[in-house]
Amino acid sequence: MKRSRLPLPPQVAALAICLALGALATPAAAEEVAVSIDNFTFTPAEVTVTPGTTVTWINNDDIPHTVVDKKQAFRSKALDTEGKFSFTFTNAGDYSYFCSLHPHMVGKVIVKAGG
């Protein structure tokens, strides 16, 4: 089951995941956002979330990837196919991250209050 084979543009597919996870989340604090990894690309490449949000990366490629913050706030192990990694962002700020195996793969999480 390869998500990258969906006829939807990746952004739409990712949005669908976000909505699905959002529906499962408890209404109060914990927000959940998903970033999918398809075809050596973080999708969406940039997400803006509120403090307390948990971001979960899911690898849909048949090659392992990692999720590593440039400033070392987080670092996943190698995620094999369908592997997941979650990190809860408590502090506001910009988090630029990349895949340490394929460093041309980059993404960003922007954490800011409100919205």
Added chain:
Amino acid sequence: MSRHERPSSETAPRPDADGIDRRGFLECMTWAGTGILWSMSGGVASGVGLGRALAAEPVKALTFLQISDSHVGFDKAANPDALGTLREAVARIRTLKEKPAFMIHTGDISHLSKDKEFDDADQIIKEAGIPVFYVPGEHDLLDDGQGKAYLDRYGKGAKGAGWYSYDHGGVHFIALVNVVNLKAGGLGNLGVEQLEWLENDVAGLPSSTPLVVFAHIPLWTVYPEWGWGTADGLEALSYLKRFGSVTVLNGHIHQVMQKVEGNVSFHTARSTAFPQPAPGTAPSPGPLKLPAGELKKNLGIATVNFVRGSEPLAIIDTPLEG
């Protein structure tokens, strides 16, 4: 599609008069099928088909092998049995008429750096019955110690993240590691410490010493959009400029590609596990799923010959099938 393509013929590919031009070299990697022998003379590359090469086999040559990207543990659609195809590659090595002096493995021995993957790879590779010199690929540094497992197993006597050099048959071999501390948005990386070591390593050598440099990621920029290159590769090559014969052997891109620039010839080997697409021909460099029967034509090994006392160097790429 390209003038370089030779799907089944034994005719020699004909590079432009001045060697392989920049426009053309990306097309060269689309070669599949029978092996091609390359000999370098005065910076001009010329190729002949494997059949002719074997007929004119030099008598006194140093022969060694390159295998790469065995990705033991990989079991996805592109090749559900990466261990099996490694076994086939080693079986092919055992049938070679002239036993190679040794083998180099240009990294990605394992897929996920698991002990079992390394164990399985070692078990099969040792059946080749010749010494093996390794460099790590990024897939070999995925243990919790970020490379400790690799160094414990393969890094004895090596410096830093696993680099070293040795001499064999008058040739100086340099094993480099360019898969550590990769920077966001960037390419392969050697780092200051290794560059300094390299500069010192070759400092005392006469310029007539043939050099063979091997590392996992190509030392020259193949396709930066997919990270196929080494950020400080040019700096490394600058220390090697004065040498008359430099051969750079890499893996990582799972396809044969070659280029000649001055006295330096670059070559990448096929994987023994799965092929990857030609640069820019797919949305990503992920494993290429080929129709049944095509896989083994795109996996293989490389044989490298040095004829002592003369300039030519020859690399023969041999697919597992076809």
